[in-house]
Amino acid sequence: MELKEVLQVLEQLAPLSLAESWDNVGLLVEPSKPRPIKTVLLTNDLTDAVMKEAEVLSCDLIVSYHPPLFRPIKRLAQKDWKQRLAIRAVEAGMAVFSPHTSWDSMKGGVNDWLVGGLGSGQVSVLSQAHGGASHSHKLEFMVRSPEELNAVVEELKASDDGTALQCSGSRPDSSGIHVSLTCSASALTPSVQILLKHSAPCQSLSILKLEKAPLPGHGQGRLSVLDQPVTVATAIQKMKSHLGLANLRLALGAGRTLGEENWTQTRH
Template sequence: MTETDFLLKMTARGLKLKAQRMRGLTVEKKKGPMDLKEVLDVLEQLAPLSLAESWDNVGLLVEPIKCRPIKTILLTNDLTDSVMSEAEAMNCDLIISYHPPLFRPIKCLVSKDWKQRLVIRAIAAGIAVFSPHTSWDSVKGGVNDWLVGGVGSGKVSVLSQALSSAPQSHKLEFTARSQEELNTIMAELKGMNSGVNLQHKAVSSETDGFFISLICPDSALTPSVQTLLKHAAPSQSLSILQVKKRPLPGYGQGRLSVLDEPVTVAAAVQQMKSHLGLNHLRLALGAQQTLESTVNTVAVCAGSGGSVLNGVKADLYITGEMSHHEVLDSVAAGASVILSDHSNSERGFLAVFKKRLAVHLSNSVTVALSRADRDPLEVV
């Protein structure tokens, strides 16, 4: 499903659900058991994996050998030994781990490596493991929208815009001296790129023959250029332009909020403690700032936000972790910084997603939040 199809589908679905709520109706849920593919389809609808960053490792990471109905789903921020024991004890069928337990390629499966041991245990127990990670960060209404909402309502925009996942394409512009030459070139291009749709537009000129603009996918670029270079007029006039991918408004990494009602730094700290369910946060006051300084703009990035927040103009940064020098740079630029530790900036979204997921699943599927999942760091 393309992003365009997804957006249209979700918009239509949203309007339908809104109309149902206005009429006092409930959303019709699937009856009976659901298999793994059906649940994966729901997860894809809620947050397309194409929204994830290119470096990420998302999707179905462990698939059971024998398919079985999905009756119990466990949501966790991190898959650890204690979380896996919890999943085994509850006869879990699917673990949705926000962070991918498998990230780098592996050459073997041995129990002495704790992450590989988790995979072995999942396979032995017949438990599927799925990770959404940055697709949840990027999606509208996802982790970052939830995080920025902790300070209050405001006009929210995306810091790092997500782009369409459509294949990269190129525009080839060239000239042909006559209709005959143009026909010959196009026939050769279609022959070289059998099965590939090459869109072109030709504009005739009384003096220069024909000016052609042709769109081709990345896979067809090399053979198309090689074909054009065989002809005199195209070889002398050829220019190659990379077509920019279409932005997806509201989707992407990080958020910036212009608050409807400004707050003090002290108030923002208290509101984020409540929002994240924490007793302690770390605060670095921006240059010339105090606890009573006014916060009009807030920039957030769940997890490790240094690279996304770098250079963003805001009164306050909120993220899980930043390096020492990233904090110093932010403070020198006048921005105060709130750090919660990495997973504490993400974990609270699981409860939001639990409710969202349950609406789309069969009544026979139970969605549970892990009780064993916690940030490895604590204040002592």
């Protein structure tokens, strides 16, 4: 497969729009010379040891859960280990992709897998994800005639790149033609300025802010109300077994004990 085809599959698995705004997800290193993607290495963190393994295997793509490049880089030098990894990936012609919080947010993703280790329960999302619709505002107004509508639409199109506006009008009645226009936040001000120059739209204009639709089951964090209460000690053992860990760090609340029964909240 070509790199762009692999990226499309990854995007279908977990849209990058689900990631947190502060995160750095997606294609972080792109080779200058395209090559078929035959060998993919999946890792939690891209380290020197992981990069060495990728080089030995002649990997075409590294999928690193945590982004190895997070903060802005002003130079590529050997003294910084993250910069060294980026240089080695470029020299080897390997692409690097990071999904991070998009995999956390997705339904059936990392957070659902983590909370599932505690047993069956009623799971809900702590921070609901919403769809990434490009249109943020709806403008409703009236014009007196098809000619006026055409003139307004032409002015709106001339002030826009052609992608931020969607306009529809109803059949004329005794009061005129009812028009509905949806636009992005960046197109709102210039669109309003144009409409205010025309008498009919100016007198009838109303502006509505559109809310993004929630995506059920997607979002950051999970709250699980267990079907059967367990003690904190039992919950620890369940998670150690689920994660394959010998030890697990825990911060007990003031006055709490390991023998208390508790509900469980998980934010990753």
